[in-house]
Amino acid sequence: EVYLVESGGGLVKPGGSLRLSCEASGLNFRNAWMIWVRQAPGKGLEWVGRIKSKDDGEPKDYNAPVKGRFIMSRDDSKSTLYLQMNSLKTEDTAVYYCTTGLRYFAHWGQGTLVTVSS
Amino acid sequence: DIQMTQSPSSLSASVGDRVTITCQASQPISNFLNWYQQKPGKAPKVLIYDASDLETGVPSRFSGSGSGTDFTFTISSLQPEDVATYYCHQYAGLPLTFGGGTKVDLK
Numbered sequence: 001e002v003y004l005v006e007s008g009g010g011l012v013k014p015g016g017s018l019r020l021s022c023e024a025s026g027l028n029f030r031n032a033w034m035i036w037v038r039q040a041p042g043k044g045l046e047w048v049g050r051i052k053s054k055d056d057g058e059p060k061d062y063n064a065p066v067k068g069r070f071i072m073s074r075d076d077s078k079s080t081l082y083l084q085m086n087s088l089k090t091e092d093t094a095v096y097y098c099t100t101g102l103r104y105f106a107h108w109g110q111g112t113l114v115t116v117s118s
Numbered sequence: 119d120i121q122m123t124q125s126p127s128s129l130s131a132s133v134g135d136r137v138t139i140t141c142q143a144s145q146p147i148s149n150f151l152n153w154y155q156q157k158p159g160k161a162p163k164v165l166i167y168d169a170s171d172l173e174t175g176v177p178s179r180f181s182g183s184g185s186g187t188d189f190t191f192t193i194s195s196l197q198p199e200d201v202a203t204y205y206c207h208q209y210a211g212l213p214l215t216f217g218g219g220t221k222v223d224l225k
Contacts, residue, residue: 035214037162045154045162045205047214063213097161103168103209104152108161 002026002107004098009112016088016116022081022098022109029079031055033102036072036083038094039111048096051081065091088116120144120208124217130225137193139220141206146186150210153182153191156219157202165204166191198224 008020022034033056036048049062051072060072071084081098093116099105121144131137141151149169154162164173166182169189179194193200201224206217 044219045156045207045216047216050214061212099161103150104164104173104207105154105162106164106173108163111161 002100004100004107004109006096006098006109006112009096009114011115011117012088013118014088014090014116017084017086018088018114020083020085020096020098020112020114022083024079024081024098024100027100027107029074030076032100034072034074034081035099035101035105036081037097037099037105038092039097040091040094043094046094048083085114088114090116092116119213120147120211120215122206122208122215122217124206124220126220127218128221128223130223131196132225133196133198135196137196137200137222139191139204139206139222141184141189141191141217143187143189143208143210147208147210149185150208151182151184151189152207152209153180154205154207155200155202156205162205193222196222196224 003025006022012018031053033052035050051060069087073082095111097111099108123142151169153166156162165176165180170182181192183190203219203221205219
């Protein structure tokens with residue numbers, strides 16, 4: 001069974017930084033494309049970005065609202081995905097999910113809440 | 119960006135009713151479309167992938183169809199456990215985008 005467990009969420013002031021982690025088990029993490037999706041309170045789903053496997057060159061793609069502020073990385077030796085979030089804005093307040101898949105997302109974590117507020 | 123217009127945004131139906139949700143892409147996306155179910159406080163769950171393929175373990179009352187720009191998601195006989203919000207999702211181009219969601223509840 002595949003498990004994805006996010007951590008690192010919390011309350012941060014505008015302009016601050018936070019690093020989220022997503023620890024995976026039960027899958028070949030090294031070959032997995034990993035994705036972050038977020039959901040603002042009471043709103044829909046928004047793709048944040050994805051990081052491909054090292055074998056695919058580990059390219060990273062970001063959605064425009066976070067490009068230049070968020071950085072994804074992965075540590076295959078720890079089966080862990082990271083999301084470094086800098087220059088946080090109030091509109092970044094959301095539950096952040098990690099998920100995995102090439103065409104569709106069959107496995108999701110439980111999500112971690114990030115609140116950006118003064 | 120490929121915009122996904124989902125309708126309706128909410129609906130109420132009775133147990134046993136047939137429920138239909140539509141999703142329209144702003145440009146052709148072939149069959150690169152998935153449908154997810156999300157219950158309150160939970161992560162989304164994929165039900166349909168590649169527009170019409172049923173994910174393993176998902177009840178057969180759920181189905182999807184369409185290609186190009188117009189897609190349909192159907193629950194053939196609504197059950198109480200189907201109360202949830204449903205999202206379409208395209209993966210034809212970056213950024214990946216989701217429809218706005220359809221909240222389904224019981225009448």
